[in-house]
Amino acid sequence: MARILIVDDEEHIRSLYALELEDEGYEVLALESGKGLAEHIERFRPDVVVLDIKMVDVSGLDVLQEIRNRFYDLPVILCSAYGSYKGDIKSIAADYYVVKSSDLTELKTKIRNALETRIPQK
Amino acid sequence: MPDWILENPENVSDAEIVVGIPSYNEADAIAFPTEQAAIGLTRFFPGRRGVIVNCDNASTDGTKEAFFNAPCVGVPRMYVSTPPGVKGKGNNFRNLFRLVTELGARAVVVVDADLKSITPKWIKNLGEPLFEDFGFVAPLYLRHKYDGTITNNIAYPLTRCLYGRRVRQPIGGDFGFSGDLASFYLGHETWNEDVAQFGIDIWMTTLAMYHRKPITQAFLGRPKIHRPKDPAASLGPMFRQVVGTMFHLMEAFASFWKQVRRSRPTAIFGFGLGETEMPPPVNVDVEALYRKFREGADRYEAAWEQALAPETFAKLREVGEMDQAHFEFPIPLWAHVLFDMAVAHRDRRLPREELLDSLAPLYYGRTLSFVRSTEGMALQQAEEYVEEQCLAFEEAKPYLVQRWGD
Numbered sequence: 408m409a410r411i412l413i414v415d416d417e418e419h420i421r422s423l424y425a426l427e428l429e430d431e432g433y434e435v436l437a438l439e440s441g442k443g444l445a446e447h448i449e450r451f452r453p454d455v456v457v458l459d460i461k462m463v464d465v466s467g468l469d470v471l472q473e474i475r476n477r478f479y480d481l482p483v484i485l486c487s488a489y490g491s492y493k494g495d496i497k498s499i500a501a502d503y504y505v506v507k508s509s510d511l512t513e514l515k516t517k518i519r520n521a522l523e524t525r526i527p528q529k
Numbered sequence: 530m531p532d533w534i535l536e537n538p539e540n541v542s543d544a545e546i547v548v549g550i551p552s553y554n555e556a557d558a559i560a561f562p563t564e565q566a567a568i569g570l571t572r573f574f575p576g577r578r579g580v581i582v583n584c585d586n587a588s589t590d591g592t593k594e595a596f597f598n599a600p601c602v603g604v605p606r607m608y609v610s611t612p613p614g615v616k617g618k619g620n621n622f623r624n625l626f627r628l629v630t631e632l633g634a635r636a637v638v639v640v641d642a643d644l645k646s647i648t649p650k651w652i653k654n655l656g657e658p659l660f661e662d663f664g665f666v667a668p669l670y671l672r673h674k675y676d677g678t679i680t681n682n683i684a685y686p687l688t689r690c691l692y693g694r695r696v697r698q699p700i701g702g703d704f705g706f707s708g709d710l711a712s713f714y715l716g717h718e719t720w721n722e723d724v725a726q727f728g729i730d731i732w733m734t735t736l737a738m739y740h741r742k743p744i745t746q747a748f749l750g751r752p753k754i755h756r757p758k759d760p761a762a763s764l765g766p767m768f769r770q771v772v773g774t775m776f777h778l779m780e781a782f783a784s785f786w787k788q789v790r791r792s793r794p795t796a797i798f799g800f801g802l803g804e805t806e807m808p809p810p811v812n813v814d815v816e817a818l819y820r821k822f823r824e825g826a827d828r829y830e831a832a833w834e835q836a837l838a839p840e841t842f843a844k845l846r847e848v849g850e851m852d853q854a855h856f857e858f859p860i861p862l863w864a865h866v867l868f869d870m871a872v873a874h875r876d877r878r879l880p881r882e883e884l885l886d887s888l889a890p891l892y893y894g895r896t897l898s899f900v901r902s903t904e905g906m907a908l909q910q911a912e913e914y915v916e917e918q919c920l921a922f923e924e925a926k927p928y929l930v931q932r933w934g935d
Contacts, residue, residue: 526693
């Protein structure tokens with residue numbers, strides 16, 4: 408069972424994502440802050456991180472940089488209510504970018520894509 | 530190994546970091562990047578032995594003198610050149626690989642000789658990751674949406690879907706690589722005449738991806754400003770050498786890329802350079818793009834029919850029948866054209882030069898469509914369009930794998 412780590416400071420978003428993704432068969436851990444994320448990643452060992460960009464206490468783009476520095480190959484999907492961050496050059500360090508919606512079809516597709524990605528070792 | 534001409538007035542015998550500046554007749558431009566490189570080395574690598582090397586093609590315009598006369602306090606310089614008559618950017622790099630191997634350098638930074646926007650921090654950001662765990666550093670700068678149309682429409686989407694790594698500027702011209710990688714490049718069996726010319730950039734990036742060298746992208750803050758090029762201007766042999774190198778490496782590395790599914794982002798180094806500067810405008814002659822596509826259709830239709838799969842060719846004919854006002858070259862068709870051409874290149878269905886030349890008008894057609902689709906778009910929106918194009922290539926990749934066969 409693939410593990411999904413959700414980081415979003417909005418309670419209703421965390422609940423919605425957790426419910427729908429658990430229904431898809433994923434094991435889900437939902438956090439309200441990106442602070443101390445490395446510890447959670449080491450303990451939970453997620454296969455994909457779904458990360459909010461605009462959080463009250465920390466910028467998701469900064470959290471993304473931290474993840475890239477410490478967990479080079481961990482897939483990250485950025486989520487935002489705002490499409491305008493999509494063109495932010497920092498966001499290209501993410502695997503995918505999804506504009507938030509109550510319909511999670513696109514998010515689920517991107518999660519599947521992230522899990523399917525394969526680059527063989529030589 | 531061909532002879533080289535080496536001038537080493539300060540008797541440099543070893544170095545930890547080398548900045549290479551390849552050139553051919555750049556007397557009017559080379560002083561500026563040389564000066565910026567010297568400031569970068571002294572400011573950001575003060576404890577490391579550094580040297581700046583001009584790797585030249587025996588320029589006749591005084592490039593060497595301009596290089597040695599550039600203000601460059603406290604940093605030694607060397608000049609290495611191919612023998613007179615031997616041209617090629619790749620040949621300059623090969624001399625650099627050899628020299629840095631002899632100097633025992635740990636890090637190599639290469640910057641173009643015609644750069645007008647380079648700052649000392651470019652040297653820092655391209656060089657510093659090499660003293661950490663990275664083996665190859667590609668540049669990441671903001672470019673005008675119509676600057677780098679070969680990158681946007683061929684080099685980036687194709688390398689990304691083939692090798693699974695998202696390196697946004699695979700032929701950016703400004704790079705960092707480790708001394709170990711330089712030695713590795715020097716002995717690699719895929720070197721050929723295209724690589725010795727303008728195929729060198731895509732060759733180095735692709736080898737770094739294929740051999741799983743740790744790659745990062747250095748964010749350079751300022752846009753790349755150099756001699757401007759209209760995408761409709763003549764491509765010359767550069768197009769043939771770059772695309773020919775990509776196709777050549779596809780043959781060599783097929784067993785690897787056929788297993789790659791989708792792509793992963795590449796780490797970014799060096800945010801926090803201050804205010805990001807927007808790139809200068811690039812003017813595009815859309816009439817010329819259309820005209821070159823049409824002329825190519827008249828000249829190469831038979832070649833296209835031979836090289837492309839029947840269904841690709843049929844769709845291309847539909848595109849060819851469109852008038853300029855309604856012209857559109859869809860992304861999925863473009864992906865299939867490139868994939869079919871790669872297969873035809875492997876199968877030698879046409880003389881190699883003719884096949885690559887026949888692709889150029891199709892590239893003009895796709896560029897026209899790119900310009901049309903992104904006109905009125907801000908840089909960020911155009912970047913999203915490039916991303917969509919890359920995803921379409923990844924979606925279409927099973928077609929390539931199926932056509933390539935075992």
